[in-house]
Amino acid sequence: MSDSDTNEPRTDGSGPGIVAPDDEVPTWRERKERTTGLSRLTYEYFERARREDQDLRQESSYVERDVLGFPAWPHETIRNLALASFFTGMLLFLAAMLPPHLGDPANPAETPSVILPDWYLYWSFGLLHLDPINPELAIVGGEKIMSDELYGVLANVVTVGAIAIVPFLNKGSARRPVEEPFWAAVGVGGVVFAFTMSILPIQDMFPWAVAITFDLAFFLPLVAAAITYAVLKTMREGYMYDLNRRYYRLRPPK
């Protein structure tokens, strides 16, 4: 019972469509070499990269591909899972001990005295309260260039954007704060800034002038950054000595 005995069309997908490869059939590599345009470029780059890798491997001084990091498996993953299971228990305990609150139902007619988002948006909410520093242009007759609301929205965008481009501003192989006191100071300043911004929406509630709170909100982060910078600079020598002795001797920084 073979199909070739009958003249009926075959619908099982078999037939002469698929031919076993013989010596004439181009290999994968040959196909790739024949491509043009972008795929050709991709192919060439991959070939170069592969050759580079291979040359590196064959160099006598070369031991292993430069270590980018510690493998996530097994130490990191197992340790994290262990810590995280404990952490889940803490989370459930917290949920059992501190029940959530449910206020009054929504009422568009009645504006509450305090409007607040959840705590993690306080900083963002604070950035909406920057109207005292919204610049005025003399040319436009002292008018503000943009509305205070737009200024607040832009402040949010700028903040998130600034965080996003950090890897492109701070380069190099230094990792620890002592190695780069400046960037550690920027970080500490940023954290303190997030807290002081969170205070801005309730700036009326302090028993001193609003302007003082507002100025402090910008001054305190600078103070914190300055202190961080000073402390790390002072610690630096001894700490780096220790690091060099214990660590970089084995893996000198680039």
Next chain:
Amino acid sequence: MSLERKDEYDHGAWLAEKDLSIIEKTYLMTLIWLDKRLRIVDYLELLEDMYYKINLQMPKSHTEQYNLDNKFWYWYPLYALGSFSVIAYIVAAVSGALLGFYYAPSTAGETPEAYEAIVAIMKDLNFGFMLRSIHRWSAQVMTAAVFLHMLRVYFTGAYKEPREINWIIGVILLSLTMLFGYTGYLLPWNQLAFWAGQIGVEMSLAVPIVGEWTAQLLFGGFSLGQPTLIRMYILHVFVLPFVVTALIALHIGIVWMQGIAEPH
């Protein structure tokens, strides 16, 4: 003439010539049956590889490698903050799915129906109070963990080459986590929710050109109501879960590929 081909891979004949116990035979028949359909053999190799990775001697940890006398154990919780975010996210997803069975995104009625649903969950539903509590707290804790995770990445310089992409994915994840929290905050449709939503509308309206369009898209108009709630609901239970889950998978996949930045 038989349809069955007779060749060296005739597993039936191979089985017959072996003297197997009933258990072995059943096992092999099942394996062959499944392999014909699922090509298990291809995957077996992967399993084998995993088996050896687990059972062979552990590779040296970095503290052993650099002879650091395990001095740094007290930093470990900081390196687990990413995992904490994942775990809290999973807890929130499970408890949120359960809450979803009893919630209705509707502002209809004297007291909004959504608000009533939350009250019913807390008062009438068995374990409902705890369920809402777990969902709230896992959300709070996830956000906190994500912030702290970002700080640990910053202060250990782990965002530097070649990890810039993961940092940017992280910034997106942070924003989406906060958006997750914000949309969820609006769902009970209580006073806090309503006026937080009001701020959102005002923020989008302040933006020139695209502002009104954004307000229409995200909040369903310039004042809050049923369209707002349903949009927040869809964002919270449909759009964000998919996007955030995919991004977390990508983020962790990249960490898996690149390894954890040294030193600890």
